[in-house]
Amino acid sequence: MAPAQLRPPTMADVARRAGVSHQTVSRVLGDHPNVRDETRARVLRAIEEMGYRRNSSARALVTRRTRTLGVVASDTTLYGPASTLFALEEAARAEGYLVSTVSLRRLTVDTLSEALDHLGGGGVEGVVAIAPQRSAVEALAELRHRFPVVTVGSGPGVGIPGVNVDQQLGARLATGHLLAAGHRTVWHLAGPEDWQEAADRAAGWRATLEAAGVEPPMTLRGDWSPLSGYRAGQELAGWVGRGLTAVFVANDQMALGVLRALREAGVRTPQDVAVAGFDDIPESEFFAPPLTTVRQDFSAVGKRSIALLLDMIEGREPAGVPRIAIEPQLVVRASTFPYASGQGAAPT
Amino acid sequence: MAPAQLRPPTMADVARRAGVSHQTVSRVLGDHPNVRDETRARVLRAIEEMGYRRNSSARALVTRRTRTLGVVASDTTLYGPASTLFALEEAARAEGYLVSTVSLRRLTVDTLSEALDHLGGGGVEGVVAIAPQRSAVEALAELRHRFPVVTVGSGPGVGIPGVNVDQQLGARLATGHLLAAGHRTVWHLAGPEDWQEAADRAAGWRATLEAAGVEPPMTLRGDWSPLSGYRAGQELAGWVGRGLTAVFVANDQMALGVLRALREAGVRTPQDVAVAGFDDIPESEFFAPPLTTVRQDFSAVGKRSIALLLDMIEGREPAGVPRIAIEPQLVVRASTFPYASGQGAAPT
DNA sequence: GAGGTCATTGTGAGCGCTAACAATTCATGC
DNA sequence: GCATGAATTGTTAGCGCTCACAATGACCTC
Helix, strand or coil: CCCCCCCCCCHHHHHHHHCCCHHHHHHHHCCCCCCCHHHHHHHHHHHHHHCCCCCHHHHHHHHCCCCEEEEEEECCCCHHHHHHHHHHHHHHHHCCCEEEEEEECCCCHHHHHHHHHHHHHCCCCEEEEECCEHHHHHHHHHCCCCCCEEEECCCCCCCCCEEEECHHHHHHHHHHHHHHCCCCCCEEEECCCCEHHHHHHHHHHHHHHHHCCCCCCCEEECCCCHHHHHHHHHHHHCCECCCECEEEECCHHHHHHHHHHHHHCCCCCCCCCEEECCECCHHHHHCCCCCEEEECCHHHHHHHHHHHHHHHHCCCCCCCCCEEEECCEEECCCCCCCCECECCCCCC | CCCCCCCCCCHHHHHHHHCCCHHHHHHHHCCCCCCCHHHHHHHHHHHHHHCCCCCHHHHHHHHCCCCEEEEEEECCCCHHHHHHHHHHHHHHHHCCCEEEEEEECCCCHHHHHHHHHHHHHCCCCEEEEECCEHHHHHHHHHCCCCCCEEEECCCCCCCCCEEEECHHHHHHHHHHHHHHCCCCCCEEEECCCCEHHHHHHHHHHHHHHHHCCCCCCCEEECCCCHHHHHHHHHHHHCCECCCECEEEECCHHHHHHHHHHHHHCCCCCCCCCEEECCECCHHHHHCCCCCEEEECCHHHHHHHHHHHHHHHHCCCCCCCCCEEEECCEEECCCCCCCCCCHHHCCCC
């Protein structure tokens, strides 16, 4: 048995074994048309026998294509960002790209800039930034980089190409659903001020009420966490019997806290107060009661983002700044309508 | 103003501008000691002025180091894998490495093999596989690859280097806590059979009971989802009054389903039945009632995994197959002890 | 002032690949 | 039989960088 090779075989090694030039090997690997079948077979056999793999660095050096994309994200343990990340990677892989991720604890000019540097230093051809906070988008707009950047979740009307779920539409669906169920008005527990998605959801809620000729009640604000929802829920409980019969909560986790606070205050859901959330996290179907919420198509967001980014990389960037919107979907469960899905919406 | 460069500047461009050889530029960038301060400053200025960045592909080609690690994972929207992923990326970045992720919908020999190929084709120097399923680990053991692989979550006693939270210990903590609270026995809702973590948690539960001289009751099994927990909870409700007073559920999501099923059956938690979970997902503090559970230190898992992988890459692989264990921690809340968190205890 | 040492800088080769072009082979038509 | 062109294969030149080594010059030492 031959001694184990210290270095992995190169194209030249394969060529020697197959009795051809290294360029012919390159042609076989590159699916070039003008290679005789017999030659191709011989080369493929040599490749197989030697366990040859092309050296990606050498390839990247000469082609100037690393076939790697970057993603910058934060809060990646939350359902939304994690789902987006998953969808992005899957879409990129389908296009033959590798995805390098940087997960930040906080999105600031500094951390973002460092992340882009880190990714750029690794040779990514483009970056998707999951940047749901306005400050992050502003930071992004300031930063210089040598590769195209696409944002996700930064909302419409920003000077950077991006893909978004139509948050306003989602909020209109939820709020409209509550109004249609007979509620005179709908309260709102909003997300953090700096988040574009929070602003859009609040705007959609407000617009729906105003279109129905209803004066929007005061807005409460949380930080997406169940705890902040719980606190807001305690406050909301104080308004029961004084016009509060329905609440649209800006995400499911806060809705969980609201539900608990209401329950502890002796307020029944949905009989006394109806509650709707946003996100459709897997748990929300099992809240007490199961939560009406808005589902987002993350897979579509991933595919569209990657397609847009690749367009920009290939220089196919269309005129103007592309802003793509994806439609969300209302999921009705027992928290807004006692008969929505039988006994607790539980499959039997 | 000069016309925008088509190609980014190279080391030679910088050298020309600074009036030195390209090698001196390389030395400055490589922090070589023997460069005159004045020269270094001149080079750095030229780099700054031209916005020069080293070409990572060229560097990788000659150094044979891509400074990229790969991660293979599945179920990345779940709290555990997402947290692990986050910790891995953060640890790798601290070491100057880029992390390329492949997120699989299902871990099989084929998908795993494809994922390793994809990562290998991108030139990763090593891979961390988040492979909590036994079948995945077996597949991994079969596969040939040209880079070191470290597993996370595949449990102890596997012939592949890996890092794990001590699941048995976590289960002993939870089960022991319930026994100490006065319960005569503890039931168990286990995770999917194929998951090593599920097996370890079940083993820890069983061992604790046997050590206390208690015959373990029959084991129920779910698939980690709240729905499966709900179904198991309905079955468990039938055993209340016949010796069932405490349940150790293998993860928090299933525990959520159990809580709901018990509540719907008129069984109070924790007065009638105490429930403990595993994972400490952020929501579990806001379940009804707040859930006693076991917290894992994902950050430690990430750091240790990356350190181990880098050791192997550097050829510092120690004798034997390293299996590193991380200690989990019990978090006691109202679901096992009515006075644990005061006003969060039970709906009034 | 010859020889030696050290710090500093430059030169040349080559990592493994693809692209451009050159060379060879082969079939075809007259 | 030979020109013609298409199909097939080989040759050469980098891509931008790091490494090994050579060259230069400053500074000592005796």
